[in-house]
Amino acid sequence: xxxxxxxxxxxxxxxxxxxxxxxxxxxxxxxxIAEIAEQKTPKAWWIAIAISSSILFxxxxxxxxxxxxxxxxxxxxxxxxxxxxxxxxVWWVGxxxxxxxxSAILFLFRQKxxxxxxxxxxxxxxxxxxCALVFPGIHVGRIWVAYxxxxxxxxxxxxxxxxxxxxxxxxxxxxxxxxxxLFWYTGLIPDLALMRDRAKSKVxxxxxxxxxxxxxxxxxxxxxxxxxxxxxxxxxxxLVLSVHSVVxxxxxxxxxxxxxxxxxxxxxVAGAIFSGFALVMTLAxxxxxxxxxxxxxxxxxxxxxxxxxxxxxxxxxxxxxxEYFISWYSGNxxxxxxxxxxxxGPYAWAYWTMISCNVLVPQIFWFxxxxxxxxxxxxxxxxxxxxxxxxxxVIIVSSLSADxxxxxxxxxxxxxxxxxIFIGSFGLFFTFFLIFLRFxxxxxxxxxxxxxxxxDPHYYHGNGKGGQTAAAGQIAGGGxx
Amino acid sequence: xxxxxxxxxxxxxxxxxxxKLLSAAEKMRDAGYKKFDCHSxxxxxxxxxxxxxxxxxxxxxxxxxxxxxxxxxxxxxxxxSVIAYPLVIAGKPFFSYQAYGPVAFAIMVLTSAFVxxxxxxxxxxxxxxxxxxxxxxxxxxxxxxxFVLSVTADDPQFDAEGTKEFLKEIGGQDxxxx
Numbered sequence: 001x002x003x004x005x006x007x008x009x010x011x012x013x014x015x016x017x018x019x020x021x022x023x024x025x026x027x028x029x030x031x032x033i034a035e036i037a038e039q040k041t042p043k044a045w046w047i048a049i050a051i052s053s054s055i056l057f058x059x060x061x062x063x064x065x066x067x068x069x070x071x072x073x074x075x076x077x078x079x080x081x082x083x084x085x086x087x088x089x090v091w092w093v094g095x096x097x098x099x100x101x102x103s104a105i106l107f108l109f110r111q112k113x114x115x116x117x118x119x120x121x122x123x124x125x126x127x128x129x130x131c132a133l134v135f136p137g138i139h140v141g142r143i144w145v146a147y148x149x150x151x152x153x154x155x156x157x158x159x160x161x162x163x164x165x166x167x168x169x170x171x172x173x174x175x176x177x178x179x180x181x182l183f184w185y186t187g188l189i190p191d192l193a194l195m196r197d198r199a200k201s202k203v204x205x206x207x208x209x210x211x212x213x214x215x216x217x218x219x220x221x222x223x224x225x226x227x228x229x230x231x232x233x234x235x236x237x238x239l240v241l242s243v244h245s246v247v248x249x250x251x252x253x254x255x256x257x258x259x260x261x262x263x264x265x266x267x268x269v270a271g272a273i274f275s276g277f278a279l280v281m282t283l284a285x286x287x288x289x290x291x292x293x294x295x296x297x298x299x300x301x302x303x304x305x306x307x308x309x310x311x312x313x314x315x316x317x318x319x320x321x322x323e324y325f326i327s328w329y330s331g332n333x334x335x336x337x338x339x340x341x342x343x344x345g346p347y348a349w350a351y352w353t354m355i356s357c358n359v360l361v362p363q364i365f366w367f368x369x370x371x372x373x374x375x376x377x378x379x380x381x382x383x384x385x386x387x388x389x390x391x392x393x394v395i396i397v398s399s400l401s402a403d404x405x406x407x408x409x410x411x412x413x414x415x416x417x418x419x420x421i422f423i424g425s426f427g428l429f430f431t432f433f434l435i436f437l438r439f440x441x442x443x444x445x446x447x448x449x450x451x452x453x454x455x456d457p458h459y460y461h462g463n464g465k466g467g468q469t470a471a472a473g474q475i476a477g478g479g480x481x
Numbered sequence: 482x483x484x485x486x487x488x489x490x491x492x493x494x495x496x497x498x499x500x501k502l503l504s505a506a507e508k509m510r511d512a513g514y515k516k517f518d519c520h521s522x523x524x525x526x527x528x529x530x531x532x533x534x535x536x537x538x539x540x541x542x543x544x545x546x547x548x549x550x551x552x553x554x555x556x557x558x559x560x561x562s563v564i565a566y567p568l569v570i571a572g573k574p575f576f577s578y579q580a581y582g583p584v585a586f587a588i589m590v591l592t593s594a595f596v597x598x599x600x601x602x603x604x605x606x607x608x609x610x611x612x613x614x615x616x617x618x619x620x621x622x623x624x625x626x627x628f629v630l631s632v633t634a635d636d637p638q639f640d641a642e643g644t645k646e647f648l649k650e651i652g653g654q655d656x657x658x659x
Contacts (some may be wrong), residue, residue: 026522026626151557159561161570168583175587179594186598194522194624213608217623218518218631219506219528221605226524227537228601235547235590235597246583446624450523457527460500 019113019451022295026449033443034198036291044290045438052430059424062417063138071141073417080400080412085135088422090392091275092132093173093247094268095385097240098276099125100180103187104236107229113304115447116296120287120436121280122184127432128279129177131425136169138421165249172246179239183232189215189225190446244272251395257334258342258399263322270315274358275388277309281381283433285374287442296443299372306371309384313362316391320359338399346411347398350390357387489641493619493631494653499525502628505651506531509630512647516636520620520629542600543593550592554585616659 020029066073076083099121106114140146149170151160160167192212199205215221245265252264281302288297327335342351361383365371402409436442453459496502499521506519510533519528529536558581562568567575602608614620619629630653632644645656 030522030625151561157566159566161568162558162562162584163570163573163577163580165583168587171584171587175591178591182594182598186601190522190624197621197624209610210608213602214610214612215607215624216518216612216614216620217520217522219521219524219532220518220534221607222521222524223529223534224537224539224601224604227539228597231540231543231597232594235593238586239590242583242586249583446523455499455523455525457500457503457525460498 017300018453019116019298019300020296020448021298024295024452026452026454029449029452030194030198030445032293033296033441033445033448034195036437037195037439037441038198041438045434049431049434052427052434055424055427056431057427059421059427062420062424063134066138066417066421067143071139073415075412075414075418077410077412079403079408079410080397082139082396082400083412084393084414084418084422085139087389087392087396088425089132089135089139090247090268090396091389092128092135092425094244094272094275094388094392095279096125096128096132096176096180096276097244097269097272098280099123099128100176100183100236100240101273101276102280103183104233104240107233108237112451113301115444115451116298116301117280117284117305117443118447119184119187119440119444120283120442121276122180122187123433123436123440123442124280124283125180125276126177126184127429127436128276129173129180130432131429133173133177134425134428165246165253168246169250172243176239176243179232179236183236186225186228186232187444187447188440189213190217191441191444193217194445195441241269244268256399256403257332258338258395261323261326263319263326267316267319267323270312270319271358271388271391274309274312274316274362275385277305277312278381278384278388281305281309281377282385285378285381287437291442293443296448299374302374302377303368303372306365306377306380309381310362310365310371313358313365313384317359320355334404338402341402342394342398345398345402347394347401350394351398354387354390354394357383358391361387488634489658490634491613491617491631491659492634492641492644492648493614493617493629493657493659494648495619495622495655496628496630496652497654499628501652502630503527503531505630505648505653508651509632512638514632514636514638516639517630517632520614520623520627520631522624522626537604539597539600539604543597546596547589547593551585551589553592554588555581557588558584613659617657619655619657 024032074083074085076085099118102114102121103118106118137143137146148154148158149160149167189212192208193215196205196208196212199208245268248264248268251259252261254260284297284302284305288294324339327339330336342348361380364376364380370376397412401412449455494505496505502519502521503525506517506528509517510531517532519525519532521528528534555578559576559578562577563575573580614631619627623629630648632639632648634641638644641658645658648656
């Protein structure tokens with residue numbers, strides 16, 4: 001029924017500002033979000049997808065060329081055997097961390113503001129991880145035998161080497177993608193049922209009917225659903241922290257100076273969340289503007305995300321400092337040289353780009369005026385992702401290019417194929433993202449309704465609207481299932 | 482369809498808001514109804530107690546599966562690297578259990594996540610693309626802003642007229658039979 005709109009400035013008891021502005025009703029939320037995916041395809045969408053799919057097509061051509069001709073089409077050399085491909089892999093996987101952090105960790109911490117951003121942040125995660133998986137996939141050289149990483153019986157009776165971090169990586173990232181997809185789909189079921197109930201055409205009704213699996217919204221279903229959601233959040237939480245830790249072991253278990261470090265797992269995880277939030281911010285600012293979602297993604301949501309970026313940015317900055325301290329404190333001349341070489345050697349330009357974007361830029365978020373200014377945070381979010389790309393570049397390339405033996409040192413320069421495939425990965429990302437925006441509710445409608453003040457039975461207690469007190473009194477002690 | 486006497490299998494009633502649905506659920510429970518459900522666009526806190534439902538068993542199911550998946554992961558790693566194809570790599574022992582952690586963990590999380598989703602679907606008897614409730618007008622409203630109570634005819638307390646009377650009494654509106 002049309003529950004009365006909340007006309008309160010603050011919610012009683014908690015005295016917080018309502019999460020969703022504009023005094024929405026349940027029906028107004030449905031209308032606002034669902035119609036984005038139901039309206040006639042806007043012209044701008046066609047233009048955008050034409051551009052992104054052309055870029056994707058270029059990537060496919062270049063990958064074809066790479067497979068045909070070999071890894072020599074890239075700028076990798078000896079000693080820099082890992083070039084842009086691995087930089088891009090780590091960067092995209094890192095970006096993928098924000099979605100699951102928002103959907104799982106913030107869920108367990110009961111951060112209700114997450115409901116406005118979790119759906120598209122999770123979608124961003126899925127697409128970023130797809131982009132990430134492309135790079136090691138094409139880097140293996142003979143990509144037609146990439147399935148050797150899967151432990152399946154084969155004619156050679158050989159099994160994967162489970163002691164190798166590169167194999168852990170395969171398992172970690174593949175699991176991460178699959179679990180994120182399952183989690184995302186679980187969250188979608190009630191919203192797909194809503195879209196089904198609103199569908200006008202028969203085809204739409206059937207397709208949405210199949211994907212919503214016959215969801216009826218009864219509490220006997222919600223009971224199991226909420227438990228599944230909680231379990232998926234519980235499973236995803238250690239997973240988020242483990243994935244980038246495992247990625248970091250690709251480096252940390254090696255003996256290369258600048259890689260062989262125990263700080264890598266937490267350092268990588270903090271960096272991943274940092275860059276992931278930056279991309280969520282970039283996309284959120286664009287989406288709320290285009291689709292008029294200012295009431296859903298309010299300035300308070302953006303401010304909270306900026307605070308998370310400030311915190312994780314500080315952790316990243318601390319890690320940079322700590323690496324320098326340890327390289328000096330260890331007394332190891334190779335380590336010492338590597339870090340001096342990073343800051344003042346041939347890749348100093350990349351190093352200082354990284355420091356400026358990742359350490360200096362987030363400091364502006366100390367000031368409320370700046371962290372609530374949309375143009376400022378938009379530019380900052382872009383700079384942070386530039387900085388995080390350079391972080392991976394610095395770690396990978398500067399460490400490899402000057403290792404133990406000066407006679408083997410070499411400078412690394414990417415080729416046009418490197419650059420083209422990296423740009424192409426944006427085509428891949430945005431093509432998926434545009435398809436998502438077009439067909440799926442981009443905000444978790446059911447979850448947003450659940451955090452409205454009028455969704456809580458207590459709201460009607462003493463408000464002259466509910467007229468029942470027994471239930472409210474009872475559930476106060478009951479909490480949730 | 483045509484001509485046959487329509488047999489009521491489901492009675493639905495609409496309620497104004499989550500609080501009214503919650504209190505109606507309690508009254509249904511206290512009146513001894515067992516086979517009724519409370520439909521809403523989002524889960525309502527306290528509804529499980531109000532309806533007298535037990536906690537979902539999914540946690541136990543996933544917990545047990547997670548335990549065995551972890552064991553299966555370790556076993557796979559041990560068997561392939563110690564029994565099936567022992568290979569000396571960097572002089573490390575074949576049974577390097579420390580290094581088996583990440584993959585066993587990934588297998589555990591992956592399996593458990595599948596069981597969490599598909600176990601939830603199985604407990605909810607989904608996918609069920611057709612249900613009697615979809616014949617009602619009220620059902621289309623649920624996902625938007627409907628707070629609907631449904632009672633099935635096989636409930637021991639069920640009595641078409643009496644149940645309708647009771648639903649009206651506890652605040653139900655727009656009663657519908659399908």
